[in-house]
Amino acid sequence: MAGIFESPGGLCFANGKLWVAGSYGESFGSIGPATWRVERIFKGKQQQDNNASQTYAGLTFDGTHLWMAWHWFNYRLRASQTQLLLKIDPQTGKVIQQFSLPRGTASDGIHGLTWDGKQLWHLKDHLLAAIDPSNGHVTAQYNLKSLRRPSGLAWDGTALWIAEFEGRIFRLPFEEAN
Numbered sequence: 754m755a756g757i758f759e760s761p762g763g764l765c766f767a768n769g770k771l772w773v774a775g776s777y778g779e780s781f782g783s784i785g786p787a788t789w790r791v792e793r794i795f796k797g798k799q800q801q802d803n804n805a806s807q808t809y810a811g812l813t814f815d816g817t818h819l820w821m822a823w824h825w826f827n828y829r830l831r832a833s834q835t836q837l838l839l840k841i842d843p844q845t846g847k848v849i850q851q852f853s854l855p856r857g858t859a860s861d862g863i864h865g866l867t868w869d870g871k872q873l874w875h876l877k878d879h880l881l882a883a884i885d886p887s888n889g890h891v892t893a894q895y896n897l898k899s900l901r902r903p904s905g906l907a908w909d910g911t912a913l914w915i916a917e918f919e920g921r922i923f924r925l926p927f928e929e930a931n
Contacts, residue, residue, distance in 0.1 A: 757791055758782065763812030763866070767819060767843060774821055776862075778807030781821070781846070795846030799839070800825055811866025811906070813873065815886060819843050820873055822854060822864035832856040838866075838875065838889060852889025855882045863918060865906025874913060876906045881913075881925075 762776025770783035770792060782794035798807050811822035818840050825835040833853040840850040854864070857877030865876035872892060873884040879900050883893040897903075897915075900923075905916035912926040 757794065762809050763821065765812045765814050765819070767814035772812060772814065772819060772843070774809035774812045776808050776810065778809050778823065778825075781809060781812070781819075781841075783843075793843075793846070799823055799837075799848070800827075806862075808862040810862050810864035811875070813866050813868045814843075815868045815873075818849070820866060820868065820886070822866045822875060822877075824862040824864065826860070826862065828859055832859060835859070836877070838873070838884065840886070850889075852884070855880050855891055855894065861902065863902060863904045865903055865915065867906045867908045867913070869908040869913075874906060874908065876903050876915060878903075881915075 758773045758775040758780050760776045761773050763774035765772050771786050772783050774781040778798055780796045783792045785792050806826040808824045809821050810824055813820050821839045823837045823839050827835050836854040838852045838854050839848045842849050854875055867874050873886050875882050875884055879897050881895040881897055882891045885892050902918040903915050904918040907914040912924050915923040
């Protein structure tokens with residue numbers, strides 16, 4: 754069933770539905786996990802007027818909105834125009850806000866994105882960033898030099914989990930500040 758989303762590139766659960774983002778940046782939508790039926794599909798690229806490849810490379814839900822990391826492989830433009838965090842209304846599929854993501858290697862479209870209940874976490878290359886969802890500002894940044902092509906990011910309530918494209922998985926515990 755995921756084939757309709759043209760090579761899934763991001764997954765998350767939202768309101769009891771499995772949301773899937775196509776890694777070719779052409780579609781995203783939801784599947785009913787009990788029936789495996791596609792319930793919603795939104796098609797169309799973020800940039801229609803250019804043939805450069807696009808990708809949805811991360812997907813998460815904050816309780817109200819979907820968030821996607823989007824990458825456009827248009828090397829003539831600055832990274833602030835081609836690596837974006839998209840805030841999406843899950844009812845309409847419309848982007849209601851967008852912010853520049855912390856830059857990473859232009860040619861590597863792999864991103865990790867997750868929600869910890871307060872802020873978004875984004876990972877690209879070696880750079881892990883906490884992002885304030887109200888304004889897109891980076892509130893904390895960590896350079897994780899030992900990572901090689903991180904491709905997934907998840908929050909379990911106490912720790913961030915990072916998956917690498919080559920297969921290694923890391924756990925980064927966080928302690929509450931007193």
